[in-house]
Amino acid sequence: MAMLRTDLDFSMFPTAGSPPVRWRISDGLVPYEEAVDIMEREVAAISEGGDELVWLLEHPPLYTAGTSADARDLVQPDRFPVHQTGRGGEYTYHGPGQRVAYVMLDLKRRRQDVRAFVAALEEVIIRTLDSMNVRGERREDRVGVWVRRPDKPVLPDGSMTEDKIAALGIRLRKWVTFHGLSLNVEPDLDHFGGIVPCGISAYGVTSLVDLGLPVMMTDVDTRLRAAFESVFGATTTDICRP
Numbered sequence: 001m002a003m004l005r006t007d008l009d010f011s012m013f014p015t016a017g018s019p020p021v022r023w024r025i026s027d028g029l030v031p032y033e034e035a036v037d038i039m040e041r042e043v044a045a046i047s048e049g050g051d052e053l054v055w056l057l058e059h060p061p062l063y064t065a066g067t068s069a070d071a072r073d074l075v076q077p078d079r080f081p082v083h084q085t086g087r088g089g090e091y092t093y094h095g096p097g098q099r100v101a102y103v104m105l106d107l108k109r110r111r112q113d114v115r116a117f118v119a120a121l122e123e124v125i126i127r128t129l130d131s132m133n134v135r136g137e138r139r140e141d142r143v144g145v146w147v148r149r150p151d152k153p154v155l156p157d158g159s160m161t162e163d164k165i166a167a168l169g170i171r172l173r174k175w176v177t178f179h180g181l182s183l184n185v186e187p188d189l190d191h192f193g194g195i196v197p198c199g200i201s202a203y204g205v206t207s208l209v210d211l212g213l214p215v216m217m218t219d220v221d222t223r224l225r226a227a228f229e230s231v232f233g234a235t236t237t238d239i240c241r242p
Helices: 032-047 114-130 189-194 217-232
Strands: 021-029 053-058 062-065 082-084 091-094 098-104 137-139 142-148 162-173 176-184 235-237
Touching (some): 021 217, 032 098, 091 098, 091 189, 114 137, 114 162
Parallel strands (some): 021 053, 062 082
Antiparallel strands (some): 053 098, 098 176, 142 162, 162 176
16 A cells, blocks of 8 residues: 555655755746746756756736646636646646745655655645644645635535645756745735636645735745755755846
């Protein structure tokens, strides 16, 4: 029987002597095409031995379609631009108030285990939420991080309602990762209505503000960085701000 993601070793520290991961935060809204172009260049450089990078940003409102996207899940195709992308997963929304973290790491310097890498990204989110007294949970049949909503009506089967607070979608090239995760801080949750998020219609979406935590993005970034370092190792502030 395959080991559950919850039971995996989450630590993904680099080999001894590796330089710290560059930690970059972009101000303003970064167009999706521009972000992909920059990721492509960074991944190529990392695969040739360059320093790894985590890039935090926000996008203007848009939908992305992963490699498993079902066209029927695009409910309102004319609402926002739709971008085809090489990451795994289905349809996802990105927009202002959502912290996107593009994670570009060389797993040859860490562990060449994709499933453990996904679990490690989930763990970063769970630890970030825990620092704000929010219990995020993973589900074996759904990638991402979920929160239970006892304040909402139960589901038709009698189980507790759960909302998704963070999504994951990754891609690897020569064992270098790109794309990454998105954490809902204060996005317009109505914007998710144009898609079936990640192909899952039985559950909703939420955000930190929706849960009653009026936090600043800068505070989330600080907590996210600390959680990342506890799983992946040291970071250093990157002065490049595209």
